[in-house]
Amino acid sequence: SATNLSCTTKLTNLFLLVRGRFSVVKRCDHQGTKRTVAVKQVNKKLMRRDRVTQELNLLQRLQHPHIVSLIDTYETPSSYALVLEMADQGRLLDYIVSWGNLTEEKVACYLRNVLEALHYLHNCRIVHLDVKPENLLVAHTASGQPTVKLIDFGDAVQLNSAHYVHPLLGSPEFASPELVLGEPVSLTSDLWSLGVVTYVLLSGASPFLDESAEETCLNICRLDFSFPRDYFQGVSQAARDFVCLLLRTDPGRRPPAGLCLQEPWLQAGLGDGRARAEGCLDTSRLISFIDRRKHQTDARPIGGPLLPHQCDHSRQKQEKLDTPQFVVQC
Structure with a gap:
């Protein structure tokens, strides 16, 4: 299951991939697992906590080769963040x-x-x-x-x-x-x-x-x-x-x-x-x-x-x- 982590020590080399309705997705290196991951940062001003929690609860339960998996989560003063498996070939x-x-x-x-x-x-x-x-x-x-x-x-x-x-x-x-x-x-x-x-x-x-x-x-x-x-x-x-x-x-x-x-x-x-x-x-x-x-x-x-x-x-x-x-x- 996902746990809290410090984004400053665990995530480096952030690069913007896409900007959505309520969030941005960035590619970065996850120091803990040595993996390249995608981080979805949801703007707190645009999305209520319960909506993010709902997505998080669903993702934590899902495990399938054709669904991007959740690796971790964290929170900053301005955003909720979901650390996700990176699909290396893009859209x-x-x-x-x-x-x-x-x-x-x-x-x-x-x-x-x-x-x-x-x-x-x-x-x-x-x-x-x-x-x-x-x-x-x-x-x-x-x-x-x-x-x-x-x-x-x-x-x-x-x-x-x-x-x-x-x-x-x-x-x-x-x-x-x-x-x-x-x-x-x-x-x-x-x-x-x-x-x-x-x-x-x-x-x-x-x-x-x-x-x-x-x-x-x-x-x-x-x-x-x-x-x-x-x-x-x-x-x-x-x-x-x-x-x-x-x-x-x-x-x-x-x-x-x-x-x-x-x-x-x-x-x-x-x-x-x-x-x-x-x-x-x-x-x-x-x-x-x-x-x-x-x-x-x-x-x-x-x-x-x-x-x-x-x-x-x-x-x-x-x-x-x-x-x-x-x-x-x-």
Whole structure:
């Protein structure tokens, strides 16, 4: 378990990695373990102690190869600090762009890693509620293979009741319809977000993003997305079907993470993965996607949730989309 430490004697060579809504993350050397670690410093003026304690309590219980592990904690006059395992290859999208040669097989491998993390969390009745590209990091294993790790449990909660409503903060780009509508979230809220991430990985485009946050929210609730030919040229039907499987308006109709792992398109090896396209995916749009996200602030609240009547035809459209013809059309 995490214990207090003196940051002046134990941590050196601090280097800013990323600045978030309520915190900054720095890379530094942990003298006690001789490891390079990531330190998440949460601003006390912006975040209540009980919120930080909630994240800390969750992280202390979690141990999984695809979840960044907590090493230590400490407190300064201005911040609460979490000392975390360092994912040495940085964010997943940056890694993909820098290495190039992205294939559906690689996308499926990255998604399997995330689904294994979600399967573990959901078995503990924990929902992450902030699955997005920035919260997926890459580390190299001893053999040099990339492995994806899920980070940032600031929004995560243990679902002890069926009526937890989560506030929508910042961009709704990866938020599920129930979150946008101010309805109770479920474990499969994470699967919707992963569906959006999958769409982004395959195309470099965002399925629901519009001119304003409100329009984006409406697109989400109305399930208003498509697979433009220009963006999805060379992407297999099986990959598109997997996106459609996760992007279902009704949380109860989304498959749980464990079932997703059994999907043929996600299977490792040649046998079950033959439906995957063989060629390289176009990653040029990912560069502008990354740039836009870096300059986008997630600090402001969206405002009140959309009212159900504003999205009244979303369920109707969902029924239409869930017919077998949708698998062919999308």
